Structures are given as structure tokens and as C-alpha cells.
Amino acid sequence: MLTTDEPDANVFTRAVAAEAAAIDAGFALLFFSQSLVDAAALSDALKINAPALAYAGCSTAGEITPRGLEEGQILALLLPSASFSVASTMVDSLSSSGMDRITGEVGALRRSLQGRVGYERTNTTFALCFIDGLSYAEEAVTSAIHWGLDDIPLIGGSAGDDLKFETTRLISNGKVASDCAIIVLITTEIPFRVFKTDNFVPTDEKLVVTASDPD
Secondary structure (H helix, E strand, O other): OEEEOOOOHHHHHHHHHHHHHHHOEEEEEEEEOOOOOOHHHHHHHHHHHOOOOEEEEEEOOOEEEOOEEEOOOEEEEEEEOOOEEEEEEEEOOHHHOOHHHHHHHHHHHHHHHHHHHOOOOOOOEEEEEEEEOOOOOHHHHHHHHHHHHOOOOEEEEEEOOOOOOOOOOEEEOOEEEOOOEEEEEEEEOOOOOOOOOOOOOOOOOOOOOOOOOOO
8 A cells, every 4th residue: 555645646656656566466446635636647647657557546535544544645555466356447427327337337347357367256256336426326326336246245435525525536547537436346365354334323213205305
């Protein structure tokens, strides 16, 4: 893992490229504060300094670093090729996409990874999803992704913009976009466990919606 609070994307991506070469990493997960670095600048710097490195990432509202939860950081997680096989895709135009299209793209991604590693077992594969947090389509898109994944566990979250609620950015192998989602499939023989938490507490009171105004 590499982190920085310096805004120079070129310096950071050169460090990423050096570390990727040292551990033979084939894929990177990137999380960044837009108050520190522009998504297009980060993507361009990766193209120049680490052209062979595949990656996916998104803007955030706080970054989890080795020091804990921080703000104003760029973070890169590198996955060594010897231990991880990775396939990813960006699904764009969520606001106008049908759910069948999303499920179909996830199915194609599964077949791509399966063809590469020669097998697919749910105990060795998990999926990550990053989605535009201002798309207002998270629940529907997540459901469509689940259909395409079958029993593969899914984790992930929404891209943020430092709590400005204006524009989020997602990046994937040279693409920079909003109104989109990135799905990453990862297969590994390293043991892993998916866990989830929430901040909801059930009560005995039942709520029935009799009318609503979505707008």
C-alpha cells in the first residue's frame, strides 16, 4: 500500500510504478481525494508512468490508510500477479442503462476471468464494486450486479467527493467518468473473509408507506 498527501500525481504514480515492478503487481486499486488531485491528472500520470499497470479506483470522502481514517490522501493498493488474477469493467451511463445490460456485462466479466484462470469457485473469487455516489441508482445497480455474479460475494461502496455532493469521479484503465460503476473480479488462493456492518437497529414498530413524493 502506498499513500501520500502531496498533490503531485506524477511523483506518486512513479512511486506506484516502482513498487509494482518490485512485487510484480498486475493490478492497482486507487482511492483519492479530489481536493488533493484531479481524477484526469491521476489517470494521465498513470498512463505515462505505469502504462502496463491495470487499475480501477474512485474519488472518496475520506481514505482508510495504515494510520487510520484520513482526509486529503491518494491511496494505492497493489495486487501481485503471483497471488491475484483480476478482471474489471466500467459500466457507463447508469442513468440510461437497463439492468439487463449491467447483468450481461458482469456475466461477460466472469467468463473473461474464468477463461484466464481456468476455473471459478466462489471460495476463491470475490467482487468489488465502486459506483458514482450521486447516480441515485445504487440499489438497482447492485441488484443487477448480484444477478450477474450468482454466488460470488460482492463488497464495495459509493464514490464520494469530500462531502461536497457535487461530482464524483471513477477511473479505470485510462477512462475517467461519472454516472458509472466499476466492477472488479478478483480470484486468489489466499484465504479471505467478507464481512459487513451497518448502523441500523431493528425495532418492533412496523412502518407502512401509504404515499410518497420521491422528488
